[in-house]
Amino acid sequence: MKNKIDVNYSLYLVTDRGILNGRDLKEAVEEAILGGVTLVQLREKAASTLEFYNTALRVKAVTDKYNIPLIINDRLDIALAVDAAGLHVGQDDMPAHIARKILGPDRILGVSTANLKEALKAQEDGADYIGVGAMFPTISKSDTRDVTLDELKRIKESIKIPVVAIGGINQNNVKQIIELGADGAAVISAILGRKDIKQAALELKKKLNGDS
Amino acid sequence: MKNKIDVNYSLYLVTDRGILNGRDLKEAVEEAILGGVTLVQLREKAASTLEFYNTALRVKAVTDKYNIPLIINDRLDIALAVDAAGLHVGQDDMPAHIARKILGPDRILGVSTANLKEALKAQEDGADYIGVGAMFPTISKSDTRDVTLDELKRIKESIKIPVVAIGGINQNNVKQIIELGADGAAVISAILGRKDIKQAALELKKKLNGDS
Numbered sequence: 229m230k231n232k233i234d235v236n237y238s239l240y241l242v243t244d245r246g247i248l249n250g251r252d253l254k255e256a257v258e259e260a261i262l263g264g265v266t267l268v269q270l271r272e273k274a275a276s277t278l279e280f281y282n283t284a285l286r287v288k289a290v291t292d293k294y295n296i297p298l299i300i301n302d303r304l305d306i307a308l309a310v311d312a313a314g315l316h317v318g319q320d321d322m323p324a325h326i327a328r329k330i331l332g333p334d335r336i337l338g339v340s341t342a343n344l345k346e347a348l349k350a351q352e353d354g355a356d357y358i359g360v361g362a363m364f365p366t367i368s369k370s371d372t373r374d375v376t377l378d379e380l381k382r383i384k385e386s387i388k389i390p391v392v393a394i395g396g397i398n399q400n401n402v403k404q405i406i407e408l409g410a411d412g413a414a415v416i417s418a419i420l421g422r423k424d425i426k427q428a429a430l431e432l433k434k435k436l437n438g439d440s
Numbered sequence: 441m442k443n444k445i446d447v448n449y450s451l452y453l454v455t456d457r458g459i460l461n462g463r464d465l466k467e468a469v470e471e472a473i474l475g476g477v478t479l480v481q482l483r484e485k486a487a488s489t490l491e492f493y494n495t496a497l498r499v500k501a502v503t504d505k506y507n508i509p510l511i512i513n514d515r516l517d518i519a520l521a522v523d524a525a526g527l528h529v530g531q532d533d534m535p536a537h538i539a540r541k542i543l544g545p546d547r548i549l550g551v552s553t554a555n556l557k558e559a560l561k562a563q564e565d566g567a568d569y570i571g572v573g574a575m576f577p578t579i580s581k582s583d584t585r586d587v588t589l590d591e592l593k594r595i596k597e598s599i600k601i602p603v604v605a606i607g608g609i610n611q612n613n614v615k616q617i618i619e620l621g622a623d624g625a626a627v628i629s630a631i632l633g634r635k636d637i638k639q640a641a642l643e644l645k646k647k648l649n650g651d652s
């Protein structure tokens with residue numbers, strides 16, 4: 229595993245089996261990595277612990293193959309069991325400072341935030357990066373809160389750890405997010421909801437690199 | 441925490457908030473302990489991770505007060521986060537040998553089984569005890585498989601670790617289970633579904649002790 233300070237947050241894929249239309253998750257993740265995804269978060273809200281564990285093992289075989297860090301959503305037990313690179317917690321998940329204590333210093337810890345107060349708290353609690361969103365209207369996640377572009381800018385100016393914007397980010401608006409200072413864009417449907425997953429990631433990568 | 445070989449499995453309470461009719465879980469657990477429960481398993485199938493964590497902290501305050509081991513159902517992350525005495529996994533949860541590796545040797549690991557093959561596997565995987573059931577028809581758990589009294593006897597004769605019978609056990613049939621050699625009876629509704637929780641536990645305790 230790479231040193232966690234070298235992690236590239238620029239194009240952060242968050243998985244959602246619900247929008248894959250029956251396509252295999254492992255294959256979808258591989259396509260996305262071939263298109264330029266730099267980080268993968270496995271998010272399984274409906275799976276049993278055993279299903280989540282088995283899925284995480286399968287997906288980790290792909291992320292390991294390409295040396296891409298795998299982050300587990302919510303479930304510290306799964307992150308430890310599959311030796312994932314890190315854990316991402318939301319505000320309804322385990323408190324970040326408890327998660328940090330159990331994870332140890334070497335794994336990546338990310339925290340979902342929707343305002344400056346939560347962002348500062350996450351940083352204090354030992355997060356390595358924060359997610360900020362939802363930036364734009366989104367259909368992938370139902371439990372989101374709106375964040376303005378101004379708030380994103382304010383957060384970025386106020387904290388030291390990397391900021392990954394999330395929520396409705398796609399090929400059309402990703403440039404806006406990066407211009408406001410975000411270190412990365414987290415996407416779900418703009419990659420996994422597209423027929424050609426690799427192509428979708430390539431297009432986002434292009435926009436992130438400043439090509440029009 | 442007591443040495444885990446000293447654990448008394450005889451009257452094992454498994455929680456279910458759904459049958460409490462709005463009564464407070466922490467208070468219900470305290471009543472059950474005052475009635476003689478020797479072990480408590482916290483089972484929260486619908487809670488968010490944060491809710492589960494907070495509930496576990498509240499319930500642990502009670503179990504600690506009476507020096508009763510608290511076992512967390514399914515979620516190794518919660519067990520570690522609240523420093524519980526142990527973890528109980530079912531056949532849809534994390535594989536027992538993985539759970540054992542992360543838990544370490546000192547915490548209690550229990551595994552749900554429904555036949556001799558699973559019982560032997562659990563013992564081999566590092567379980568400290570097994571649950572066997574469902575022994576009788578039950579309304580508390582929906583994902584159960586039937587186990588005959590003969591199979592319980594066969595399992596008890598074939599493995600070395602303690603055997604806790606579960607599933608529809610109540611004041612009328614608990615004696616049968618113990619006479620077949622079970623080291624304990626796990627109950628949900630026969631305690632938590634009763635109006636007087638302490639009294640319900642006392643009655644079970646009496647039957648376990650051989651009083652008629």
Ligand code: NI
Nearest residue numbers: 441523524525
């Ligand atoms: Ni202890």
